[in-house]
Amino acid sequence: MNEKIIVHADSCYRTAEQKAASYFASLYEQVMAKTYVPALTEDIRLWKRSHIPLQSWFSLLSRGKGKSDTKNYYRHIQWLKHTGKLDDYLDRSVSYIYMRDLGKVMDSPDTQARIQRLAADIKHRLIHSTATNRGEQPDFIxxxxxxxxxxxxxxxxxxxxxxxxxxxxxxxxxxxxxxxxxxxxxxxxxxxxxxxxxxxxxxxxxxxxxxxxxxxxxxxxxxxxxxxxxxxxxxxxxxxxxxxxxxxxxxxxxxxxxxxxxxxxxxxxxxxxxxxxxxxxxxxxxxxxxxxQQPETQHLFFEQTYVFFHSQELDRAKELSNSTYTNEELYIPIILKSASSRLIARSVIRAPEDEGFENRTFFYGIYNQLADDFADMFDDQRDGAVTPYTYYLTYRDQRPDLINPFELYWTVIVHLIHNVYHSDAKTREIILDRAINGLKRCKARLGAEKYNSIMEIFACGNPAFNRLVQHMVQKADDVDFLDKLLRDQMVAILRNDRKEKEAFFETIATAREQINSMLRLAKPDGILPMRETLIDAANYSLEGGGKRLRPILTWVMGVQEYGLRAQSIVPLLRSLEYMHTASLIFDDLPSQDNASTRRGRPTLHQVHNSATAELTGLVLMQKAIQEQASLESFDAKNVIALMQYSAQKTEDMCIGQAMDLNSKGKALTLEQLNEICFHKTGIAFEAALVMPAILAQVNEQEIAMLKTFAYHAGIAFQIKDDLLDLEGDVRVLGKPVGQDAENNTSTFVTVLGKEGAQKAMWDHYCLALEALKETPRRTAFLKHLMNYIVNRDR
Incomplete structure (x- = not known):
């Protein structure tokens, strides 16, 4: 069986290679005859009417609207809207996608109707996004x-x-x-x-x-x-x-x-x-x-994939030091890999065979590949990669037989416009828009001097035609595309997200280390043995290696967002962790959750006894109050307001734990779960955000938004805990898994099922970030906190 498949694979590659060779031979003849020059000269003459308007008083006055910075996503979309250019911009952008990715022809009324609908939908999203996001990443990416x-x-x-x-x-x-x-x-x-x-x-x-x-x-x-x-x-x-x-x-x-x-x-x-x-x-x-794949069409997928992979391998095996590659060896694998990559996508989704699509895609692929290789030629040259451009740059003086890839690029454009798309006016518009835009972007990236030196090499054979093209590069407007804008935006977002994520974890690590160093309770000389026991018990619980998310969150908001002095809020940080640790000690007691391990170690009542654990929890609660009372750098009224808020939230958390204990063995509704979760988890997040806001005298409207964020963040956190209890790694979690099922506890997983719980978690993730948009402080830390909450493994 394998032998038959191998023979068929080789046969299908030879068939594809013959088709590519025939296409290349046709292009070669056109390059040699320079037929692209008169054809494109006429095409550009027709095309430039809508891109280089005749000078008039009106056009001079309208220039007051200026030019947009296409590198800035938000400003460019707003500029396009302001100048009335957005509709045309989206029409050519969507049309290009329909040509390149979907293999459509532009003279089809059905295709035009679909383009208009998609462009209208994108316009709505763009306008909404730029109006609400205030410079942040677009909602749809x-x-x-x-x-x-x-x-x-x-x-x-x-x-x-x-x-x-x-x-x-x-x-x-x-x-x-x-x-x-x-x-x-x-x-x-x-x-x-x-x-x-x-x-x-x-x-x-x-x-x-x-x-x-x-x-x-x-x-x-x-x-x-x-x-x-x-x-x-x-x-x-x-x-x-x-x-x-x-x-x-x-x-x-x-x-x-x-x-x-x-x-x-x-x-x-x-x-x-x-x-x-x-x-x-x-x-x-x-x-x-x-x-x-369907059995009867499965061979198409394997054939096209094999052609793609084998042509890539042939291309990849080339060495720039080899001066003997023929034009066919340089270009035929490129034709094959650029065409088959899109044909694979169609076979992947089991789309019906379409000879028109396959032919257009086959002829179209090298157009994009040559454009991409032109844009990347210096990176490719640095890496020693063989592309038509790097090879021509290296051997053009030694090998007069080599085709100039830039001339071949224009030849492919003429072939597409006139032979593949039958001189359709909109096709000409889109392809020339794309070509001129590519050169504009290249010139902006390289700088005029380097760009001109490259043009002297690649366009020297046709100076008159090159002057025409460069005039278009210099003067033509309205040739940019949404996919390029989104490409640049996405790369910038991914790069920025990576930096912010690194900063997020660096902040957590630094803050956690500082917080850990300040938590230990001191033992004064000459204290009573029982007091020493309680202090040792408290320190045992405090040193358990917790995530410290709550005091870290307070530190970030207090110092980085509200401008409070780091040293002045140290008592608040201690109080938060003391309260949190106390709540865990109580939760773990045999009379409550009866947990045997916490933070990877035996729980406190296992090390000592239940009475000692209870008293230690009370000691830590009182220590938290003492710490809050020592916030001497702040207005006394604000400190009192903070302590009142803290006391109320501590009471709410006790109510939440009581509700949780009362629910043991009972089937809960989603509303009841949300209520318990808010009291047990959401309030702790809320306190970490609101307490520094009280000290910073933040207005009530912003505090309300922080509370909404904390509510959804807390529920998302608890759902993730429930999912980890279902399938987490005990070595990573530091506590047993499967406890909820063993204790017959209602959780988001038991109420909604695993899939339903995941959906609920992501819904609360969205709601938290949507609440964050309403606050004047769009801290990246809170965004990455939400990403951490839903992606963590402990």
Whole structure:
């Protein structure tokens, strides 16, 4: 069986190679004949009418609106709206997606209607986002935005699944790779597959069928997209040794030829742990895709995937030091890999065969690839990668037979406009917009001097045509695209999120170390033995290695947000941890939760006895009051208000614990669970936020928003605790798992089920972040606190 598959794979590659060779031969003839020059000169003459308007008094006066900074997402969208350019901007952006990703023709009324609907929907989202987010990341590329969309479509389970998958991938991308671009490409593929499915479904599906297909599309998109960071990028990067790359490539090739992912086998390289994760994740993805294929069309997926992988391998094996590659060797693998990558996406979703789509995609792929290679040529040259541009730069003087890739790029454009899309005016508009925009972006990135020196090399054969193109680069307006804006925005967001996440954990580590150093109760000389016992018991509980989230949160809000002196709020930090530790001691007692371990150690009543534990809890509560009373740097009225608030919240927490104990063995409703959870957990988060706000004399409206945030954060925290009790690792948690089931305790998991509990947690995650938007202080720490709450493993 395997032999037949291998023979078929080789045969399908030869067939694809012959088609690519024929396409390249056609392009070669056009390049040699320079037919692209007169054709494109006329195309640009027609195109520039809408991009370089004739000078008039009106146009001069209208320039008062200025030009936008396309690097700033919010300002650019607002500028487009203000100048009345937003509709055209979205029309060309969506049209380009329909051409590139969905393989559509622009002269179809149905396609135009779909473009208009999608553009209108995007416009609504953009305007809403720029009006409400005040410079933060757009809702629709945030986790909360993704989950809210998933709720609307009924695919919350798939969204939760892919969020966790993306988190795992981000933690396993090696430092030597560009993590942000790897994640961006993966997300782009997921979105592309979802768009494909939405387009294929049309508008006549039932909500249940639509949800089923979208759920599948999200998982298929991730499964296919995973190949980009963990096959293409990993094999291109300097992460694996040559031996490791060969071993890894053999595993992939075997999977494609046999339909089964082989075992990894012995792996002696330094990347063993990372490769084991990648292998397991790719195998799961491969099996999911294979399972979704129909038996009669499964061969299409394997054939196209093999063509893509083999052409990539041929391309990757080239060495810049080799001066003998033919034009065919340089370009045919590029034609194949650029076309098959999109054909795979269509076969992944089991879309019906469409000869028109396949032909357009086959001819279109090299257009994007040449544009991408042009943009990346200096990075590729630095890395020693062989692309048409790096090879031409290296050997152009020695090899007069080499095709100039820049000329080939324009030839492909002419071929697409006139031979593939039959001189359609809107197609010409979109493709030339894209080409000129790419050169504009390149010039802005490189600087005029370096850009001009590159043009002298690549455009020297056609000076008149080059002058025309550069005039367009200099003067043409309205050629930018939303996908490029979002690309830059997403990379910036991912990069900024990574920095903020690092700062978040650095802040936690630093603050925790400082807080731990100040918690221990001192033992005065000559104290009574029993007092010494209680102090030792209190210190035992305080030194248990807790997360210290509450005092850390108070420190961040007090010092970083409200500008309070760090030393002045030390008593408040102590009081919070004393109260929290006391509550845990009481919770663990045999008369209450009867826990045997806490923070990875025996509980206090196990080490001493219940009476000592009870008294120690009371000592810590009194110590908390003493600490609050010693806040001497603040106005006495504010300190008294803080103590009154603290006393009330302590009483509320006791009520919550009583409610919890009274509920043992009873079936609770979701409303009852929420109430108990708020009193037991939410109030503690609220106190950590509100107490420093009281000292800083924050207004009541902002405090109300903080309380709303804390309410939802607390419930999300408790739901995550319940999920960890179901399936957490006792070695990581530091306490037994399965206690809730053993004690017949109603939890969010028992009431809602695992899937329902996950959905509720993410809903409260969204509600917490939505409340945070209403506060004037958009601290990144609170956003990452929510990410930590839902993603933690302890």
């Amino acid at each position: 945030s986790l909360a935005g993704l989950y809210r969309w998933a709720q609307k479509e009924g695919v919350e389970t798939a969204a939760i699944w892919v969020i966790e998958k993306l988190r795992l991938v981000s933690t396993h991308i090696p430092e030597e790779m560009n993590a942000e671009h790897a994640q961006r490409k993966l997300i782009k593929i997921i979105v592309g597959v979802v768009l494909h499915v939405i387009e294929e479904m049309g508008d006549e599906r039932s909500p249940a069928e639509r949800a089923r297909r979208l759920d599948e599309a999200i998982r298929l998109g991730y499964s296919y997209g995973l190949t980009y960071p963990f096959i293409d990028d990993l094999l291109d990067a300097q992460v694996l040794t040559d031996q490791e790359k060969a071993q890894y490539s053999d595993v992939i090739r075997t999977a494609l030829l046999t339909g089964t992912v082989p075992e990894l086998g012995e792996w002696s390289g330094t990347s063993k742990t990372m490769v084991q994760f990648v292998h397991a994740e790719l195998r799961e993805a491969f099996e999911y895709i294979k399972h979704q």
